[in-house]
Every structure is written in structure tokens, then in C-alpha cells.
Amino acid sequence: MALIHVPLAERSYDILIEAGALDQAGAHLKPYARGGRLIVVTDSHVAQAQFSRVDASLRAAGINALPVILPPGEKTKSWAHLETLIDALLGHEVERSDHIVALGGGVIGDLVGFAAAILKRGCHFIQLPTTLLSQVDSSVGGKTAINSSAGKNLVGSFHQPALVLIDPSTLDTLPPREVRAGYAEVVKYGLIDDPAFFAWCESDGARLLAGDADARNYAISKSVAAKAAIVADDERETSGRRALLNLGHTFGHALEADTGFSDRLLHGEAVAAGMALAFRYSARLGLCPQTDADRVTAHLKAVGLPYDLASARVAADGKALVAHMLHDKKMSAGALPFLLARGIGRTFLSKDVALEDVAAFLDEDRATTN
Numbered sequence: 001m002a003l004i005h006v007p008l009a010e011r012s013y014d015i016l017i018e019a020g021a022l023d024q025a026g027a028h029l030k031p032y033a034r035g036g037r038l039i040v041v042t043d044s045h046v047a048q049a050q051f052s053r054v055d056a057s058l059r060a061a062g063i064n065a066l067p068v069i070l071p072p073g074e075k076t077k078s079w080a081h082l083e084t085l086i087d088a089l090l091g092h093e094v095e096r097s098d099h100i101v102a103l104g105g106g107v108i109g110d111l112v113g114f115a116a117a118i119l120k121r122g123c124h125f126i127q128l129p130t131t132l133l134s135q136v137d138s139s140v141g142g143k144t145a146i147n148s149s150a151g152k153n154l155v156g157s158f159h160q161p162a163l164v165l166i167d168p169s170t171l172d173t174l175p176p177r178e179v180r181a182g183y184a185e186v187v188k189y190g191l192i193d194d195p196a197f198f199a200w201c202e203s204d205g206a207r208l209l210a211g212d213a214d215a216r217n218y219a220i221s222k223s224v225a226a227k228a229a230i231v232a233d234d235e236r237e238t239s240g241r242r243a244l245l246n247l248g249h250t251f252g253h254a255l256e257a258d259t260g261f262s263d264r265l266l267h268g269e270a271v272a273a274g275m276a277l278a279f280r281y282s283a284r285l286g287l288c289p290q291t292d293a294d295r296v297t298a299h300l301k302a303v304g305l306p307y308d309l310a311s312a313r314v315a316a317d318g319k320a321l322v323a324h325m326l327h328d329k330k331m332s333a334g335a336l337p338f339l340l341a342r343g344i345g346r347t348f349l350s351k352d353v354a355l356e357d358v359a360a361f362l363d364e365d366r367a368t369t370n
């Protein structure tokens with residue numbers, strides 16, 4: 001079992017990573033069950049695939065699991081479902097000292113975290129992430145949110161979980177396309193500041209994707225440790241270090257916006273193409289060796305992730321994609337902060353990227369990659 005601590009003073013918490021952890025949920029969650037019960041919020045896919053494990057383990061520990069089951073999908077991160085969830089929690093007479101359990105991917109984690117942040121002016125929550133993306137990224141760090149008609153994640157708060165319990169075996173029931181999309185965020189940690197981990201991805205990433213338990217445990221532990229260190233250093237994204245986690249996301253969000261934030265292009269798939277674009281753009285600017293950009297492209301291509309506009313099936317031209325970037329919430333005072341790289345493991349935040357140049361690069365890149 002790997003145990004990673006996130007040191008944040010009174011908001012500190014532990015992250016436990018262990019195959020089979022869900023079958024031990026009773027022992028792990030017992031200290032958090034008030035009056036012999038725990039409310040477990042999940043979506044209908046996860047309820048079908050994983051809830052019985054949690055339920056059986058809690059029951060064996062003498063805890064009654066009260067499930068709240070929401071529809072699956074990004075649309076659940078909405079005002080309407082927040083209201084449904086809050087009403088259900090109030091119906092179960094949740095108190096400020098209670099811990100609400102989020103069993104699911106980033107959608108459930110973000111929604112439950114936000115509900116916990118505002119219910120009775122703040123109660124506790126526990127993350128049981130069941131997608132690779134949520135295990136390596138969204139369950140750690142305390143960003144919670146719902147979407148509004150103006151865009152994604154525009155309504156939310158920083159609210160850290162009390163505990164994160166990661167069971168990599170939940171990935172056995174996750175569709176392979178979702179696992180692969182989450183893997184893009186794993187690769188991201190290597191590209192940000194850990195070239196040895198990127199090299200591991202090149203040699204062993206395919207094993208992880210094939211379901212190898214050791215490879216999963218290793219990659220999840222490495223990723224979570226990297227994210228925890230960044231969050232401990234810059235909890236609210238004020239110093240700029242946490243912003244490094246957005247590598248590939250400015251390009252990626254533009255691709256997601258162009259494909260309507262739909263199943264046509266999953267978030268992780270957009271991030272994969274976005275990271276490859278960020279590296280090729282960095283190489284074009286003369287900042288990064290072309291060989292490093294080529295390695296990034298080759299690895300993403302080898303594991304079946306999108307690596308350019310064509311493989312992401314994005315038809316828009318550079319100008320239209322840059323227009324999407326301008327709507328990005330990370331735009332400050334007219335300048336678009338952009339994550340670029342001096343090489344693999346050498347990502348940095350650049351504040352003076354010319355958008356016409358990015359548009360020209362995107363058109364040129366479409367014409368040259370294949």
C-alpha cells in the first residue's frame with residue numbers, strides 16, 4: 001500500500017493507494033461514519049460496476065451505506081443536479097461534522113466536493129475515485145466545481161477532501177477509452193518536471209494500459225505524489241506552480257470547445273493532443289529540442305491517443321481555435337498565459353505568447369504532421 005500525505009495545516013489529509021482498497025472500505029471509513037451510516041454519492045455506471053464492493057465492506061464493518069445515485073456524464077456537474085444532491089443530503093439530515101463519500105470519476109468528485117463545501121457552510125467529504133483521471137488528478141487538490149451555461153468549472157470552490165482512497169482495481173470495469181484518456185494526465189507529470197518518469201511511460205505505459213497491476217500502482221503513486229507536492233506548495237494556484245498542471249490544457253480546451261465538450265473528444269484525449277501541440281510549438285519557437293517534441297508525439301501516437309488536430313478529429317482552423325482560447329477562464333488582462341517547454345520535464349509558464357503566431361502554428365502544424 002502506498003500512503004501519500006498532503007501537508008496543508010488543518011486541511012492536511014492522506015491518500016491511500018491499494019488494489020482492493022474498496023473491499024476494505026469498511027475499515028478505512030469506519031472513523032468517519034456518524035451514527036453507523038455513511039452517505040455514498042455515485043453515478044449509475046459506477047453504482048452498477050463498483051457500489052456492491054463498497055456496500056459489502058461497509059456492511060461487514062457495521063456501517064449502513066445510504067446511496068445517492070445520479071446520472072452519469074458531464075451534464076451532472078450542473079446547478080440542477082447540485083440542487084438534487086443537496087436536497088438528498090439534507091433529506092438524510094447531514095450535519096457539518098459528517099463526511100460524504102464520493103464514489104466515481106471526476107464528475108462525481110467535483111460535484112460532491114462542491115456540495116460539501118457549501119452544505120451547512122461546509123461539511124467534509126471523502127474521495128473514492130474510480131477513473132484513472134480522477135485517481136491521478138481530480139481527487140487530489142481540492143478543486144471542486146460545477147459548470148454553468150457560460151463554461152466549464154466556472155462555479156466552485158477550493159475544498160480539500162478529508163481522505164482519498166484509491167483502488168486501481170476499479171479500472172478493470174472502466175471502458176478502455178476512458179483509461180487511455182486518463183493516461184494522458186499521467187504522461188503530463190513526466191513532461192512537467194520528471195523526465196525519468198516520462199521515460200518510464202515510454203517503456204511501461206503500454207503495460208499500464210493493458211491492466212498490469214504493478215504498472216498501475218506505480219504510475220498512480222508517482223502521479224499522486226507529484227500532484228500532492230504541487231498542491232502542498234501552491235494550494236490556490238497563486239504562485240504559478242500549480243498552473244504547471246495545465247500543460248496541454250490551453251490547446252486542449254480549445255479542441256474540447258470545438259468538439260462541444262462531448263464524447264467526440266474526451267478531456268484526456270484533448271490534453272494529449274494539447275501537450276503534443278505545446279511541445280511542437282515550443283520546438284518551433286526554438287525553446288525545445290525537436291527530438292523531445294518528436295518523442296512526445298511518438299509516445300502519444302504509440303498508445304493510441306490523439307497527437308494533432310487530425311487525430312483529434314478537429315476541423316477548425318488556427319484562427320477559430322485561438323478564438324476559443326480567448327474565452328478560456330485562465331486569460332488574465334488580455335495576455336494568454338501559455339505553458340511551454342524547454343524540453344521533456346522542463347515545462348514553464350510563458351506570459352507573452354502572441355496569439356496570431358499560435359494560430360499560424362496550428363495551421364502549419366496541420367499541414368505538416370501526419
Ligand SMILES: NC(=O)c1ccc[n+]([C@@H]2O[C@H](COP(=O)([O-])OP(=O)(O)OC[C@H]3O[C@@H](n4cnc5c(N)ncnc54)[C@H](O)[C@@H]3O)[C@@H](O)[C@H]2O)c1
Pocket residue numbers: 043044045046049050072073074077104105106107108110130131132133134137138139140141142143144152153170171172173174175178267
Ligand atoms: N478537480 C480537479 O482538479 C479536476 C481535474 C481534472 C478533471 N476534473 C474534472 O473531472 C471530470 C472528468 O472526470 P472523469 O474523466 O473521471 O469522468 P467521469 O466522472 O464522467 O467518468 C467517466 C465515465 O466512466 C464511468 N465510470 C467511472 N468509473 C467507472 C468504473 N470504475 N467502471 C465503469 N465505469 C466507470 C462514469 O460513469 C462515466 O460514464 C471533468 O468534469 C473535469 O472537469 C477535475
Ligand SMILES: [Zn+2]
Pocket residue numbers: 137185249267271
Ligand atoms: Zn486535465
